[in-house]
Amino acid sequence: MPDEMDWIPIAADRLAQLYDEAFGGKPRGRYRISAKLLRALTDRHRLYEDDIRQLARALFERGYVLIDMDSFYVVMSSNSFVNYRRPPESLLE
Numbered sequence: 859m860p861d862e863m864d865w866i867p868i869a870a871d872r873l874a875q876l877y878d879e880a881f882g883g884k885p886r887g888r889y890r891i892s893a894k895l896l897r898a899l900t901d902r903h904r905l906y907e908d909d910i911r912q913l914a915r916a917l918f919e920r921g922y923v924l925i926d927m928d929s930f931y932v933v934m935s936s937n938s939f940v941n942y943r944r945p946p947e948s949l950l951e
Contacts, residue, residue, distance in 0.1 A: 870916035888934040
C-alpha cells in the first residue's frame, strides 16, 4: 500500500516547475494558485493545515516558499527574501 503522503514530493516538484513556466504575461516568477486549483493539482478533496505545512517544507527544500493567504497560495523563490531590508535593533526598543 502506498504511503498516504506520496503526493507531497510530486506536488512540490510540479509547483516548483510552474515557477519557471511562462503564463500570466510573464516568462517566469512568483505566482498565486487558488486553493481549488491546488487541490486539483494534488488530487485531494481537502488540504489540511498539516498537509500545507508539509508541502511548504518540501517546496522550501526545492528553493521556494509557499505562503498561505487563506483563499489562495503564493509561490515565490526563497532568494526573493535575501535582499529585504532589516530594521536595526534600535527601532525595536
